[in-house]
Amino acid sequence: MSDIHITFPDGSVKKYETGITGQDVLHDLNGRIKKEAVAVKVDDKLFDLHRALPSGKIEFLTFDSREGKDVFWHSSAHIMAHAVKNVFPKAKLAFGPPVEEGFYYDIDAGQSIGTDDLAKIEEEMQVIVNANRPFERDELSVDEAIAIFKEKNEDFKVEQIERLGEPPAIYREGDFIDLCRGPHLPSTGYVKHFKLLTIAGAYWLGDEKNPMLQRLYGISFPKKSQLDEFVNRLEEAKKRDHRRLGRELDLFSIQDDIGPGLVLWHPQGAFIRHKIEEFWRERHLKTGYEFVNSPHIARKSLWNTSGHLEFFSENMYSSMEVDEQEYLVKPMNCPFHLLIYKSRTRSYRDLPYRWAELGTVYRYERSGVLHGLMRVRGFTQDDAHIFCRPDQLDDEVVKLIDFSTGMLKAFGFDNIDVYLSTRPEKYVGSLPNWERATEALKNGLEEMGVPYAVDPGEGVFYGPKVDIKIRDSIGRSWQCSTIQVDFNEPERFDISYIGADGEKHQPIMIHRALLGSLERFFGVLIEHYAGAFPLWLAPVQVSVIPITDGQHEYAKAVHAQLIEADIRAELDDRNEKVGYKIREAETRKIPYMLIIGQKEVDLKTVSLRKRHEGDLGSSNLTELIALIQDQVNAKSSS
RNA sequence: GCCACCAUAGCUCAGUAGGUAGAGCGACUGAUUUGUAAUCAGUUGGUCGCGGGUUCGACUCCUGCUGGUGGCUCCA
Structure with a gap:
């Protein structure tokens, strides 16, 4: 019988008799590993500690490793x-x-x-x-x-x-x-x-x-x-649960009388949504997008043309009849954007078109899958469709990956997981087209140096896609961004552009959503920040808190000055003790509190308190306003 | 949709030998003029998710439905 040669991680090699086990090898070692080893790996093959080992490179596994x-x-x-x-x-x-x-x-x-x-x-x-x-x-x-x-x-x-x-x-x-x-x-x-x-x-x-x-x-x-x-x-995750925070902070509700998966945005939640949308619009205009709008319903024939009735019908709300015509509620925005494209002749010189819409869609989701804002039946996608020439595809994909990661970063999401999803079993379009599209996405990712994993067979029926999942602050991941190449719908709608050669050519379409849906994104955002929104998103940024009514006049002036400076301030002049008002402002997660007592009135200052941090001492109001404005403009995430 | 569990006041929850409900917080009223996370007192508040059944009698037992939670399957 030949001997067993074990190579240790430090490169040293030791000879053992045949039949040697991991346990035996451990016996000769020192340190924590002796107690903590749970199994052993030899040349990438796993063994129980009491199993006879072959020759090879050895590595002991502990609970610390995957x-x-x-x-x-x-x-x-x-x-x-x-x-x-x-x-x-x-x-x-x-x-x-x-x-x-x-x-x-x-x-x-x-x-x-x-x-x-x-x-x-x-x-x-x-x-x-x-x-x-x-x-x-x-x-x-x-x-x-x-x-x-x-x-x-x-x-x-x-x-x-x-x-x-x-x-x-x-x-x-x-x-x-x-x-x-x-x-x-x-x-x-x-x-x-x-x-x-x-x-x-x-x-x-x-x-x-x-x-x-x-x-x-x-x-x-x-x-x-x-x-x-x-x-x-x-427990921490429970505290961050967006459904709980949504109620506590009065952000949104989902009510029986309306139906499952249909969201009411309350004033504070809607405010944040508007801030998100405002930012989203700015960025899109800067990045070369134009905005379009489309209706919520369309004739059945449109959904036949698009292929949705064939491939997506189990997710669609049933039809309604108007003037003896069947209409369906839209589950996606793409057919409308295609018809905008088709409304006149397009030249190769004008491509690419980048058309974005915050489009509200409705999808029938099985009752068991609904979950707060994360999975609903009516939601607004931050949708866009890009129509480009084949030679522009790679470039557009690169731009998109850059755009979406940048957008997510602005909201404090630095940790992202990227997936490339390939052709599913149920699909339309030709194989070469699928390959081209998949290739383009892959190249884009590689060019941007974004690490990604392949999700085989997870693409949509009309094309492969890149999904970006974001991790919230406690490590859970949620899918938001999606970039989907589509060679199919341009064909179904028979859209074209006139090329340099004077001939008709078919453009390529890319579907994409960066935030995914505003509902899910808001849900993720709530959990990510545990309800303590950064200053630029916080519905109320400052609470002005006079201690007794002796300071009301000065507090009113401070409040007015804040409002004048476009700071969202609230004056809490209720007949309550400071401790009570502070506690309430903390629970409402208002970023700043300005406490005003007689001392502040006399010295013409304010006493600054930051949520989670407590008393920061006295402060000059003008300087404070400048500081707050800076923070808002920088969209700093604290 | 499927499996398990759950549904009592605006919120969190108590209420098992079946005898038509209770607390804290909130809201409202008043007193209190207060210095960095809860001042005190009073008032208000519920066809016990909805419908059927068993029973003299059901929040409590049975059953159907609706909605929710955790998963499965599916997805932004």
Whole structure:
């Protein structure tokens, strides 16, 4: 038997006997790694710590790495499944993988598992963890494995083994056996701190036609502090929930009498929206766009021409009849912009056209998917369509990527994730066109040096797209910007321009939205800032707070001066104590408070207080006004 | 749409052997003239989401619907 040669990260090579395990190698090492290693990687292949290793480059995984977390959470899922089997012996297990944060297991318990059962399952898990039993790996033949799982009535596992068709690995932990590729933690005792989170429905193999299983979500950590931090973060996210802040700050509401997914913008919310729109218009004019407007409904025939009835009808509101003609509410703005293009002959000299519209569209969304402002049925897209010559496509894509990232940055979103979505199964248009369009997007991204990931098959039916997802301040990501190349609709509407050669040519169309929809963007913005909008967006920027009515006259003058300087100021001359008024201004997240007592009247100053920061001492009003104006103009994000 | 859960005053919530509801905050009124996150007192406020059923009697039990929450599937 030959020896095993292990290459360490520092480049040194050590010789071991055949059969050496990760655990054995660890034995010779020092430091934290000895305790914290959860699995081991040799030449990019993962192994349990107690499995015999081949020769190669070794790397020990800990919870700190992505792969380490996956191992940790995967084992946690096994423990949870084991616990579920103890509580519900008839339960059938489906899949139980780690996810980005935590793990889940899909289970058919034979009866419904309710939230009350989670505590019982957690107790069982604790018993399993305390027992600190090893996870043992075994490799079986297909027939052996099927026999084992058949005997345990694990139908889903049997189905899975049959689908795999190759000899599967299984893991044992006490009397619990699960089909699994691994690797796993050395023993159950590693999962020291855990919590079950929610129960949700999920289809077997993710297909709606299959039976629905119950998915149990959980999280676990090696250290208690990590679990505490996780729980804190959930609470923090709850506090930032735009639905809660929307009510507390009186920004918007969604009411039964109107219908699900239809938004009322209250004065303060509408104010912010107008500020966003104002900024949006300025930027578009500077970037070479023109504005257009279009109606909310159109004849059915238009939607036939555009292909929406064929490809998008399940998302459209049903038709209404007017003068014996059928009309449909628009789910998109593009057909209208195409008809504007078509309204006269276009020359190659005039291209590209960049036409933008804050167009309100309506889409039927299944009731279960609606979510506050993030997913609604009526929304306003910051839409635009660019009509260009084929030779202009690459350049336009580059400009768009620059434009959208710049726009998002202005609102404080620096962290973005970019995805290139390619041709879906259901599509229109020719393959070469799809390839060209995809190529153009790819080139644009690469030229701008934007890192991106490919989302295969996630494009729209009429073309590939680039999506930009923004991360809010607690790391959740939301899709806003989308840039979609469309070779299809120009063809359907038969639009053209006269080229230099005097012949007709077909322009290329790009659909794009930068903020996505104002509703979703506002929702993201609320959560991003936790309701404390930057000065330039804040509906009320300053609250002037006199301490007693002895200062009302001076406070009024201060207030008037602020208004004169175009600062959105409020005078709080109610008969309340300062503490009360300050508390209320803080809760309303007003950026600045000017406290005015007798001292300020005498010295002709104001006492400045900033939200979240507290008392900043006395200040000269003229200087303060200049400072505020500067901040507003700079659109600084604090 | 599907699975689980939820729906009591404007908001947050209490109210299980089934006997027609309660707190805090808010709002309103008054007193208080107050120095950096809640002054005090009083008043107001609910066909207990909607419809059916069981019962002498339903906020409470059953059932249908509507809406919401967390997921699945789908998406800006």
